Amino acid sequence: xxxxxxxxxxxxxxxxxxxxxxxxxxxxxxxxxxxxxxxxxxxxxxxxxxxxxxxxxxxxxxxxxxxxxxxxxxxxxxxxxxxxxxxxxxxxxxxxxxxxxxxxxxxxxxxxxxxxxxxxxxxxxxxxxxxxxxxxxxxxxxxxxxxxxxxxxxxxxxxxxxxxxxxxxxxxxxxxxxxxx
Amino acid sequence: xxxxxxxxxxxxxxxxxxxxxxxxxxxxxxxxxxxxxxxxxxxxxxxxxxxxxxxxxxxxxxxxxxxxxxxxxxxxxxxxxxxxxxxxxxxxxxxxxxxxxxxxxxxxxxxxxxxxxxxxxxxxxxxxxxxxxxxxxxxxxxxxxxxxxxxxxxxxxxxxxxxxxxxxxxxxxxxxxxxxx
Amino acid sequence: xxxxxxxxxxxxxxxxxxxxxxxxxxxxxxxxxxxxxxxxxxxxxxxxxxxxxxxxxxxxxxxxxxxxxxxxxxxxxxxxxxxxxxxxxxxxxxxxxxxxxxxxxxxxxxxxxxxxxxxxxxxxxxxxxxxxxxxxxxxxxxxxxxxxxxxxxxxxxxxxxxxxxxxxxxxxxxxxxxxxx
Numbered sequence: 037x038x039x040x041x042x043x044x045x046x047x048x049x050x051x052x053x054x055x056x057x058x059x060x061x062x063x064x065x066x067x068x069x070x071x072x073x074x075x076x077x078x079x080x081x082x083x084x085x086x087x088x089x090x091x092x093x094x095x096x097x098x099x100x101x102x103x104x105x106x107x108x109x110x111x112x113x114x115x116x117x118x119x120x121x122x123x124x125x126x127x128x129x130x131x132x133x134x135x136x137x138x139x140x141x142x143x144x145x146x147x148x149x150x151x152x153x154x155x156x157x158x159x160x161x162x163x164x165x166x167x168x169x170x171x172x173x174x175x176x177x178x179x180x181x182x183x184x185x186x187x188x189x190x191x192x193x194x195x196x197x198x199x200x201x202x203x204x205x206x207x208x209x210x211x212x213x214x215x216x217x
Numbered sequence: 218x219x220x221x222x223x224x225x226x227x228x229x230x231x232x233x234x235x236x237x238x239x240x241x242x243x244x245x246x247x248x249x250x251x252x253x254x255x256x257x258x259x260x261x262x263x264x265x266x267x268x269x270x271x272x273x274x275x276x277x278x279x280x281x282x283x284x285x286x287x288x289x290x291x292x293x294x295x296x297x298x299x300x301x302x303x304x305x306x307x308x309x310x311x312x313x314x315x316x317x318x319x320x321x322x323x324x325x326x327x328x329x330x331x332x333x334x335x336x337x338x339x340x341x342x343x344x345x346x347x348x349x350x351x352x353x354x355x356x357x358x359x360x361x362x363x364x365x366x367x368x369x370x371x372x373x374x375x376x377x378x379x380x381x382x383x384x385x386x387x388x389x390x391x392x393x394x395x396x397x398x
Numbered sequence: 399x400x401x402x403x404x405x406x407x408x409x410x411x412x413x414x415x416x417x418x419x420x421x422x423x424x425x426x427x428x429x430x431x432x433x434x435x436x437x438x439x440x441x442x443x444x445x446x447x448x449x450x451x452x453x454x455x456x457x458x459x460x461x462x463x464x465x466x467x468x469x470x471x472x473x474x475x476x477x478x479x480x481x482x483x484x485x486x487x488x489x490x491x492x493x494x495x496x497x498x499x500x501x502x503x504x505x506x507x508x509x510x511x512x513x514x515x516x517x518x519x520x521x522x523x524x525x526x527x528x529x530x531x532x533x534x535x536x537x538x539x540x541x542x543x544x545x546x547x548x549x550x551x552x553x554x555x556x557x558x559x560x561x562x563x564x565x566x567x568x569x570x571x572x573x574x575x576x577x578x579x
Contacts, residue, residue, distance in 0.1 A: 143430070159521065
């Protein structure tokens with residue numbers, strides 16, 4: 037192989053790694069926008085994190101389908117009352133597994149509410165979250181998010197179970213296969 | 218264009234993407250140092266996260282200007298009493314928007330305190346945080362952080378409102394503009 | 399230097415930066431898998447985050463050595479009772495300092511438990527965490543994690559103290575040295 041062909045191959049391989057890193061960081065940043073969007077009452081910005089027909093299940097209360105449902109939840113009486121009383125929707129960085137133009141993830145969401153009389157917050161919910169993201173012409177968007185309280189319900193904690201190759205990340209090509217564990 | 222000129226253009230484009238990723242990861246890591254620094258009582262290390270003249274507002278109690286003020290807060294009687302009683306300053310990964318040599322962000326900070334008698338913690342504060350970072354010869358530093366309790370005060374939750382192009386991240390050049398949402 | 403030699407040097411430098419970013423993101427993602435693994439009761443997946451002989455100290459209760467101990471903890475009566483009652487092990491993104499094939503870090507872990515009678519959660523533990531990671535043929539793994547409650551014990555909060563060059567990150571080569579702070 038000529039010197040330049042060799043170098044081109046190196047650059048192409050590097051480009052693939054950079055795309056994988058971009059996917060990871062962009063998805064982290066997409067998720068980091070959920071809390072600030074809902075807690076500031078920004079319904080349209082929240083909805084824009086999803087695809088046009090994106091799904092969001094807040095088990096068991098709410099089953100949202102499409103951006104209008106999601107914006108409607110944020111603008112609705114229930115959520116508005118929550119944020120006017122003082123509330124933080126605190127999400128963790130998900131474990132993200134990218135597969136081409138889709139990705140899946142698992143994380144936590146805390147719903148913490150202000151108690152003015154007690155001068156402290158109380159933790160209303162700690163929930164398991166599963167995510168399905170999709171790459172769109174505008175960047176990664178949420179296709180499906182399921183959010184279910186970790187109240188001992190077996191199906192809810194099962195949502196957090198690792199995918200087939202648990203310790204694999206998309207950044208390296210290595211897998212944890214073949215080990216005793 | 219010659220083969221080598223073409224390849225050079227590809228490498229330059231890749232270099233730009235890598236710089237954007239470095240900015241994101243470095244700022245995430247800068248923020249990840251705040252909690253451990255204050256909770257270990259390391260005033261100088263905390264102050265070093267800011268620029269020399271950096272600002273830190275803990276609304277409404279404290280208005281710190283410059284590294285000396287910030288180190289002074291950590292070494293002060295109030296904070297020292299807090300950490301001696303048991304306390305965690307738990308920050309989330311911010312949504313980060315980089316614009317050249319400055320960047321802005323939004324995130325949460327939890328102030329959680331030990332109650333030895335009850336053998337549990339209580340959540341003293343969940344606050345909205347806005348950040349302004351600046352690229353210095355020593356890397357990214359905090360130029361301004363505002364921290365205000367999510368106690369229902371409209372101005373505090375408004376701090377979390379998304380910037381103009383809500384779903385945009387710095388990693389991709391795409392924006393969510395033009396959509397119904 | 400010839401045009402191609404120059405370009406090759408640029409690509410090599412870029413490759414080094416990409417590897418540093420990969421290390422950061424991979425370690426973040428390794429840590430992001432702990433909570434979901436233990437809260438779904440996945441003992442083997444949890445153990446696979448560690449090296450074969452990895453150490454995990456949950457001070458002062460548990461001193462685990464090797465994957466079998468870690469899987470045993472997850473499958474054990476204590477942990478199983480915890481997750482059946484409803485529990486979230488919520489970890490933050492650590493501050494990560496990579497040094498070749500090893501890395502160290504500091505972060506928080508929250509242990510939050512469901513109280514069905516009160517229809518809310520309570521924060522059982524907020525702990526200081528120190529990590530030692532190692533690069534293996536299968537990617538980064540945990541070599542040692544120490545987890546100790548932030549209950550005012552001086553040694554526990556000292557775990558969060560910054561390494562020698564506090565504001566340094568691995569992404570840039572710059573350090574905060576020489577400053578007044």
